[in-house]
Amino acid sequence: MSSSSSWFKRFIARLTQDRSIGFGFEYLGLSTVRYPRLMALAVIAFSILCFAQIPRANVDGDLLRVYAHSGHYYDAYERLSDTFGTFENDIYVMVNAPNLVDPEVIETARSLAFDLELNDYAVGTMSPFTLRKPDGAGGSAPAVPEGMLTPDEVAFALTDLQQHDPMMRNLITPDLEGVVIIVFPNQEMVSQNGSKAMIDSLRETLAFYEDSALSIELTGPPVWTSEMLNAAVDDQIKFTVYGFGLGAFIALFALRSFWGAILVAATPFVAVAWSIGTVLLLFGSFSFLTIIVTTLVLVMAFAESMFFVFNWLAYWRDGMEPNKAVDTTLKLVGPATALTTLTTLVAFASLYVSPGQGVQEFALAGAVGCVIMFVCLMTVMPLLLKLAVRLGFKAPKAPNFALSAPVPLALGLAMRYGRPFSALALVVTILLVIPFFLIQPRFSFEDFMTEGSTALSAAESIDQGVGGVAPFYVRVPLQERDPNVGPQDFETIRTVHEIVEAELGENKVISAASLTNYTDSGFSRQEVFDAVGPFMRKRFVTDDGSQALVTGFMPTIIESQALKDIVARIETEIAQAGISGAEVGGFRVLTTFATDDIVRSLQISLAASVFLNLVLIGVAFGSLRIALISAVPNMFPILGTQAYLWASGAGLQLTSVMALTIAFGIAVNDTIHMLSHYMHGRREEQREHLEAVRHTLNRIGGAIIATTVILCAGTIIVAFSELPQVALFGTLFVLSLALALIGDLFMLPSLLVAASRWLQNLTSIRIRTADHVPTPDDPSGDTDTRLKPGE
Known part of the structure; x- marks a missing residue:
């Protein structure tokens, strides 16, 4: 009984206190170096499975997939389409x-x-x-x-x-x-x-x-969608090729070693292939949103790969045997990488609770991409490094000085002006909360269209010349159930027709009430309906006479607020006319209102992601103080980017909130790596507080700059997309990461220095930053020099 109790206590301690900051997920990497042949076979098998999926890669051009199951207006559109069909596919x-x-x-x-x-x-x-x-x-x-x-x-x-x-x-x-x-x-x-x-x-x-x-x-919509689809496919090819090339070039510049750059680039290459294969296995195709995931996986894998190689080479240059340096890097970087994966996973997962099939697919694909990236880093990377050592790879010189140039400035600022700069950072971050409450959702259809779209130009010429290409529908219930429309139902249709026409303009509406020029000439409605043919007849009234359709034609380009005002006035007028059960619909109506609902939900998801990730950091490091200190440098880039959106008048759009949420999840990564090294210096290396801050900046400051440059360079390509929504995603993502670099390189060290008295007793916390377990090159496993309570 005592043995079982003792085992249970050890198990609980392992989950709560006596564990790594990575919650033990880094054991995957340690298992790789322990069983290299078995893990290599698993890597090869999964790679073959994923590479086999790539030839059937395709992008689903159905924009409706993004908004599927998003609420009332989607349901109304679906009912409308099932009953009458729509002009949306014409x-x-x-x-x-x-x-x-x-x-x-x-x-x-x-x-x-x-x-x-x-x-x-x-x-x-x-x-x-x-x-x-x-x-x-x-x-x-x-x-x-x-x-x-x-x-x-x-x-x-x-x-x-x-x-x-x-x-x-x-x-x-x-x-x-x-x-x-x-x-x-x-x-x-x-x-x-x-x-x-x-x-x-x-x-x-x-x-x-x-x-x-x-x-x-x-x-028309099919042509617009086709242009968007072509642009999305072209974008994906460009993003992958350019992003990979830029990441490899920056790695070459940073490490000053061709083969070192190859080692950094190999893992992202495999991670992207695994992500593409897995998304295709899960969904069968990419959408306009999930196609972005491969680019995110690429840049995230490059960043984490750079951290790994930087630390490995640093241990090697310090005199450690290269194979031993791989194991040591796994123990130090592995837990931090696991935690960064969890924070990014939380960011993606927070999106899943928002309405809209497209957002949920993006959330799931992103979460899967995070897991794949981590698994790839914990398996492919150590196998490649050990293979490189076996093949005679030599450690390159110290990293490029240019990468570390801002580090002395950041260090001097923190050591000399830690408190006033921390106070300034706190005040600025608090002030940036104001635009968060002022910014409003916005939907613009042209933002989904390709730049310079000839189809959009043609639609605008139709708008100016004859009417509109964007249909606006009102589904009207009828009482008499006469397929040829009885007199009472005709008056109902005519009333709705006039209400819609008053909003959209004269001669911009068609319905059964439009045919009076023929009926006034002596023709019956049945004769008129027979003349227009059965196909067009169904665009006016159902075969059983139970429902009628009033169709208005709006301009292709219309502001979202203007459309919402039109819908509100029409619904109010119809209700005041005593017509119950009438339902306003249309793709433009759906996208405008659904975007509003989705964006507001995503704002809540963003706030939840920030809160949960700060809690996760606190739990991982076993310190509420560390979580609170990390809040400022992590909230600053998100609030700053949102303030830019508010000041520029861009408003909150679908991809902008998603970009902010994911950028936050990734921006936290550098904070975690810095805090991990700082805590490792305090606990395992028993450094004094200020010395630990100085050593952390000197040790990984260059890596933080390099990874941010890789992330920004890899994602800035997205900002040049022909699709404005995707381009906006890239622009905001890069801006967030650039602000995150300021937060991690300047704000975080200053906050740590300013809180020196607050952080004096961190060495008594039992949570580990590196899990020292036996490996082939470390059979004893007794290198744990952590301070225990009371020591």
Whole structure:
């Protein structure tokens, strides 16, 4: 019984007090040096599995995936899409010609419209050429008559449609020099072959008309998404290649050794391959958000790899046998790396509680990437270093002086002005809290589009000429359940139609109430519905007559607050009109409101991440004082970056809050490595407080600068993305890391010096900073010289 009790006490002590700051996860690295052949086989097997996935790497271009399951407006959009379908997947073809009224030119445009309708990817089109009008004899006739002989005839026909037909008002330009053809895609074929195949097929159809008098442009959500997808794939290739090249170059500059740089770069290379393979195994494809994870894994792996190699070479230059130096580095750096992985993992995990499938996938992919990066560092890195020693690798000279140049300044500032500088840092950090409460969420659709998008330009020209490409829907419940719309339901639809039109502008709304020009001429609604065809009929009223759809067309570019105000006014007007159950929807409505909800949730996630990571640091080091001291240098970069967003007017966007959260998780890493070395100096090396601060800065100051430079250089490439949202992510990430370097290199040492009396008794804490256990090169395992309580 006493034996069991003793074992249980040792187990509890191992979990709580008598453990490393890495909570024992560094044992993976120690197991690698103990069983190198077994771990090498495991590394090779997993590498083969991941590399086998890379050829099927792809990016899912469905932007709706980002907002899936994000709340009320997503549910409304889903119900709307299931009931009526939407215009969100339609492709708009803008056809311009200065002499469009020429009979020969108008017939060429008609042929183009019919060829598009016959395309394999089209289930139908809507244009002035496909519209038919009731002929009064129970049949229908083309709205644009065939065989017209003079420009005046053509001009009269187009003007008549443009002025009197509600659907054609948005498809014929007022100057009669352009028409819009809306292509309704075959969603089954698009699902099988992808939007790119559909767009390529349509462009092939349009290529026949390139030498004609017509100027043709494609736009619409599928084209925008295709451009975003192409940009995302190009970005990923650039980010990986440039990020890897820059990281290797900086390692070469820092270490002044080609093979040393190769050793630093090898682990990130493997970590990225493992991350790509794992994401594909989990999700089957990347999204616009998860594609960023590989870049984050790359730069994080480079930073941790640099810390590892820096320490290994430092021990080697101090006279330690190189294989022994690998083991010692694992014992010192391994726990700190485990803790930095946990803090980054917490940052990613905090995002998972936010609504939206895209954010949750990003959180999960990032968390998996953190684990993979740590496993890679604890297995691949020691195996490579020992292999390098066996192959005759020689220790390079001391690191480049340029990396350590700011260290004496930071050290002098801390030793001479520790207290006043600490007070200044504390005041500045507190003041930076103010913008945190002032900044507001913002959504802008053009931020999701590629820079210089021709499809966006075409959409804007449609906005200016004929209406809008961004649909705004109101789903209206009907009482009479008449498929041809009874008089009471017609009045309901007309009321909603007028409410929406009052907000979006005259002639910018279509519904069953739009067809009065034909019904006033003596045609029944059934005749009118039969004339427009079954496909378009379903865009007005359901087959059972239970629901109607009112569709408005907004400008492509509209401020998020303006859209929210429009929605609020329309919902209020509909409620005041006594119409219950009506539901506002649309992709733009969804993205605007969902982004607002997601961003506010992410703000809470960011605050939770900061709090949890500070608690984690306190628990890991067994000291609340250490956690409180680390709060200022870690909160300063996040609050400073958020203040920049507020001052620049950029507001909080989806990727900006994610960037802040992840940047915080990574920025904490340098703080942990510095505190780990400081505590190691105090406890294991029994240094005095100020000497421990000085030794820590001299020992790893250069490594902190080098890792920050690698992180910034590797991520700054993201700031040049053609996708503004991704570019913003990169810009904020780099800014946060740059401010974090100021916090770790200048603020943290000053705070440690200023709190010297507060930190005098840290040596009595039993939590270890390095776990001394037996290894092949350290069989005794009795190198633990820590001070125990009472010693």
